[in-house]
Amino acid sequence: MGKYIKFFLVGILFGIVLVKSEAVSWYRIFEMFKFQSFHMYGIIGTAVATGVILLLISKYRRIKTMEGSTLKVPLKQKGFSRYIIGGTIFGLGWALAGACPGPMYILIGTGVFSILIVIAAALLGTYVYGLLKDKLPH
């Protein structure tokens, strides 16, 4: 069990940050796509900017993971269709349900149990993708 505690703690931090930043709020997602507040763009922008800096530092200082291997992000496969089509489908759902996968789980903790219906539907969507995977352009 011990090796999982650090993941549990990181999860707690993630849940707290996403609630306190209001990024789990359906309203904030609506507002973002309406370009009526800088809030969500500020969150995503500073997250990416900080992420770039942290990854550059770890690259040049050759920081290793706890397990001793090189710290790096796995590369995504090259391609275009799957990213633009899949991304657009995701975006349609993100704006409709007002939640992406991280917030879906976190919202359970805030006591919104109807989000379980959204999660069940997301599982079904994932399953149907698995079924159709070889027939879709990637």
Add this chain to the structure above:
Amino acid sequence: MEYILQPWPWYVSGPLIAIVMFLLLYFGRTFGMSSNLRTLCAIGGAGKKVEFFKFDWKSQRWNLVVVLGAILGGFIAHFLLSNPTNIDLSQNTIQDLKTLGFENAGKSLLPPELFSWDAVFTIKGFLILIIGGFLVGFGTRYAGGCTSGHAITGLSSLQLPSLIAVVGFFLGGLIMIHFIYPILF
């Protein structure tokens, strides 16, 4: 304590999300919340019928533990660390939502017009949650990641595929809010 109880500004929240991503990389893993949906399908036995779910899901247990932590984090933040809990939306957003039939926008985390049980048990309300969730689950696996995997991790590591996916996220979101919402509500 006062600062913790208030909503956190974007310039505090954004860097903290990057730290979550970096900690997971430091632990030798990658930040990606939607992968858990695939793992849960595999645990449910989807691997017996579909090749895509035939993988060693036990290697992904750490990510499910992150999810459990996130649920507890959501509980702590909402019930113990939030006073007030209303959302300080822009006046234009409140006005636009009123036009669409959403009253009291920002008084709670989510609109009761969609997430209260009264709303869920109408055909329209139920379909909105089901279709929204389905599109998220299907789209994220098709695109190979969601906001955490592509927008945060992928963009932080300057990967072109993630940029294309994020452009898609916004394309879909803008179509939904600007063209489909006026029909739905």
